[in-house]
Amino acid sequence: MARTLSLSSKPKKSASPSKKKGVRPVITKKVTKAPAKTANKAPAKKAAPKKSDVKAVAAKKPAPLSKAPKAAKVTKAVVKPAAPVSKVSKTSTDWSKDPFNAKLKPAEKIGFLREMLRIRRFEQQALKHYNNGAMGGFLHLYIGQESVAVGTASLMNGKDEIITAYRDHGHALAVGMGMDECMAELFGKGTGCSKGKGGSMHFFAPDKHYWGGHGIVGGQAPLGMGLAFALKYKGLKGCAVAFLGDGAVNQGVFSECLNMAALFELPVVFVIENNGYSMGTSLERSSAIRHSLASRAEGFDVDWSLCGGFDLYELRANLGAVMEKARTKFRPHVLEVSTYRYYGHSVADANAKKYRSPEEIERYKTECDPITLWEKQLLKEKVITEAGIEKINAEAKAEAAAAADFAIASPWPSEESIFEDIYHEVDHQTEAGQTGRHFFSE
Amino acid sequence: MPVITYRQALNDAFAEELSRDENVFLMGEEVAQYNGAYKVTEGLWQKFGSKRVIDTPISEAAFLGMGVGAAMMGLRPVVELMFWSFAYVGLDQIINNAGCIRYMSGGLINVPMVIRGPANGGTNVGATHSHTPENFLANTPGLKVVCPATPYDAKGLMISSIRDNDTVCFMENTLLYGDLGEVPDGAYTIPLGVAEVKREGIDVSLIAHGRAVLTSLAAAEILSAEHGIEAEVVDLRSIRPLDEETILNSVAKTHRAVLVDENKPFCGVSSQIAALLAEQAFDELDAPVLRVTALDAPAIYSMPLEKLQLPDAQVVVAKVLSSF
Ligand SMILES: Cc1ncc(C[n+]2csc(CCOP(=O)(O)OP(=O)(O)O)c2C)c(N)n1
Ligand SMILES: [Mg+2]
Numbered sequence: 127m128a129r130t131l132s133l134s135s136k137p138k139k140s141a142s143p144s145k146k147k148g149v150r151p152v153i154t155k156k157v158t159k160a161p162a163k164t165a166n167k168a169p170a171k172k173a174a175p176k177k178s179d180v181k182a183v184a185a186k187k188p189a190p191l192s193k194a195p196k197a198a199k200v201t202k203a204v205v206k207p208a209a210p211v212s213k214v215s216k217t218s219t220d221w222s223k224d225p226f227n228a229k230l231k232p233a234e235k236i237g238f239l240r241e242m243l244r245i246r247r248f249e250q251q252a253l254k255h256y257n258n259g260a261m262g263g264f265l266h267l268y269i270g271q272e273s274v275a276v277g278t279a280s281l282m283n284g285k286d287e288i289i290t291a292y293r294d295h296g297h298a299l300a301v302g303m304g305m306d307e308c309m310a311e312l313f314g315k316g317t318g319c320s321k322g323k324g325g326s327m328h329f330f331a332p333d334k335h336y337w338g339g340h341g342i343v344g345g346q347a348p349l350g351m352g353l354a355f356a357l358k359y360k361g362l363k364g365c366a367v368a369f370l371g372d373g374a375v376n377q378g379v380f381s382e383c384l385n386m387a388a389l390f391e392l393p394v395v396f397v398i399e400n401n402g403y404s405m406g407t408s409l410e411r412s413s414a415i416r417h418s419l420a421s422r423a424e425g426f427d428v429d430w431s432l433c434g435g436f437d438l439y440e441l442r443a444n445l446g447a448v449m450e451k452a453r454t455k456f457r458p459h460v461l462e463v464s465t466y467r468y469y470g471h472s473v474a475d476a477n478a479k480k481y482r483s484p485e486e487i488e489r490y491k492t493e494c495d496p497i498t499l500w501e502k503q504l505l506k507e508k509v510i511t512e513a514g515i516e517k518i519n520a521e522a523k524a525e526a527a528a529a530a531d532f533a534i535a536s537p538w539p540s541e542e543s544i545f546e547d548i549y550h551e552v553d554h555q556t557e558a559g560q561t562g563r564h565f566f567s568e
Numbered sequence: 569m570p571v572i573t574y575r576q577a578l579n580d581a582f583a584e585e586l587s588r589d590e591n592v593f594l595m596g597e598e599v600a601q602y603n604g605a606y607k608v609t610e611g612l613w614q615k616f617g618s619k620r621v622i623d624t625p626i627s628e629a630a631f632l633g634m635g636v637g638a639a640m641m642g643l644r645p646v647v648e649l650m651f652w653s654f655a656y657v658g659l660d661q662i663i664n665n666a667g668c669i670r671y672m673s674g675g676l677i678n679v680p681m682v683i684r685g686p687a688n689g690g691t692n693v694g695a696t697h698s699h700t701p702e703n704f705l706a707n708t709p710g711l712k713v714v715c716p717a718t719p720y721d722a723k724g725l726m727i728s729s730i731r732d733n734d735t736v737c738f739m740e741n742t743l744l745y746g747d748l749g750e751v752p753d754g755a756y757t758i759p760l761g762v763a764e765v766k767r768e769g770i771d772v773s774l775i776a777h778g779r780a781v782l783t784s785l786a787a788a789e790i791l792s793a794e795h796g797i798e799a800e801v802v803d804l805r806s807i808r809p810l811d812e813e814t815i816l817n818s819v820a821k822t823h824r825a826v827l828v829d830e831n832k833p834f835c836g837v838s839s840q841i842a843a844l845l846a847e848q849a850f851d852e853l854d855a856p857v858l859r860v861t862a863l864d865a866p867a868i869y870s871m872p873l874e875k876l877q878l879p880d881a882q883v884v885v886a887k888v889l890s891s892f
Contacts (some may be wrong), residue, residue, distance in 0.1 A: 320672055332677055333676075338672070338673065339673075342664050345664055347633070348630045348631070348633020348637065349633050349640070349665060352637015352641070356637065359619070360641075382629055382630035385627065386634065547671050548670060549734045550678035550680075553675055554733075558732055558761075561760065562762060
């Protein structure tokens, strides 16, 4: 695991501001919508883990979110984990006035809340059954990050395409996949969205412009570029949004993609969902950075910016602008979104409480929860009432419970289906599909 | 019929398909302005322009993956690998993405892409440039693997591969690019999964693919002239799908099989054929199934020794004689 690497290698320099004095260039050129504010308000970094005892250090040293003053001393402006809202809001723009938000109708705003709540209740329902042993595999929960998928889906224009990694339930529901088919897939049932052949990490809905759901870290990045390539090739006015994690940016293929996306002027937006951790490795233990993860794009002449992902308005404003730029100007962009996951890397993540403190998680829940923030916002705008929220919440819960019932009642895939969906030509019984032997088991 | 090179036959196939279907495009390192590292795509950029014939940076993982993404959207990328050996830095894209996405999406997606380039040893360039991955790519259900031996087959199989709705790994051979053969003008297809008996015989079946077919044909001539043995040469042409019927028919006729394979012996293509014969031709066989494969070591640089590493006609002859 990556952990052993950092244990045996040099102690991180990030905790030593003096060494970094004057090193960090002030990169403002391509930062749109003033996201630098978010970055500069990043919480103080944890001290470097001692070579000898990473676990202990990690446990003892939660990111001290509330000790804002320290932030001023941090020379590395890392977006992870984003500053709690109370710290950000003082300096933040009022994103509700942004052109991407100003004309939103109340029904749309309520719709966003419904989508976020549906994702959360869906996953909580799934978690329950996972813990009961009703499903296997991995279950990477998106809880805490819902605003990112919902905000993105709300910006898709009918020609835009999206693709993500294995933490894919949120994106799936946000683009309109049904809870039933998604839940059934988790259970490995034949009624699942991939007929029980993909599992949690591999949801797809091409008809909804959703191309997965990919289990290999970073492997989806060039696919996203290919979606953008196809859009441009066909002359369609859409863009591709390719999501990846803060850990995935360290895959070589992502750097290759930045170069090629710039070279070919592709309408692709890479969204780094920076939740601060790749499995049990915090950002500072996985990534050497000068300013941010996104700023690596600078070296490839790719535009980049940072944005907070907790406030739907902020996400929509920032992402909306860069998607539009990609569509119209064929400029790729890297947008780093600060977000946070509450659960372990996957439910099977036995170390969930070791690499970060319960206090840290709690603080995010209370100060940064995207659903709570959105509810407060809508209440403030008088778009919805407490009762209205409760109604939507209850509906989402009921829908998730019904989805679980559906999944449980659904049949397993048939044995014959093992050999279906491998070759298009075979499935369609074309001449090509019936020529020669395609499968070599009895 | 016009006599052209294997290289030209491929080039003609691309020109046919680029003209026929606007979703077809070529990409890879040096394929456009440089005319291709092995000149297989020569002149196509001038003819079809930068939209259809695209130079890429040296980023196999990224451009293979870009091909997969574009193919998911309905385009038909023909992606050149300067050497198939270089696929290894992008295998994730080939195996996990091109190979598995259809399955993992429950059939919602298909990836109509051709990945092509030379996959052969014997060119004095050392191990890293001499790999023959047909065996392990054929080991991935979801991928198809084609290895043409002649100019005629190269063109017909390439056109079929481009029109195929699944990902085809098309393996050429730098040593064959200059070979001449009769090739019709215009488009024609050779179905994947159909082997061809390249020489009729009654005494032994030599079963091969790619350049080993030519080695087998040469061995068959020696066997006939010097030993009175009439060997039948079966050219697999495509590894997956595999034409088992032609193999079994041939062995039912000759009752002997010698497998000639430039792949390595361990879990190589010949291993699969041997398993097939053991399972389905046991009663037909008058002698054990024998194999002549690449020697089981990384490709050596030194020229005379490298020649020893690949099957040649004399070794095949000796192996055949040992079976009688
Ligand atoms: C190529 C590859 N290496 C390792 C893994 C195991 N793995 C799965 S997720 C993960 C962490 C990725 O973290 P990040 O990119 O930040 O995404 P997040 O889980 O936070 O959404 C690792 C190491 C994998 N799936 N693929
Ligand atoms: Mg992460």
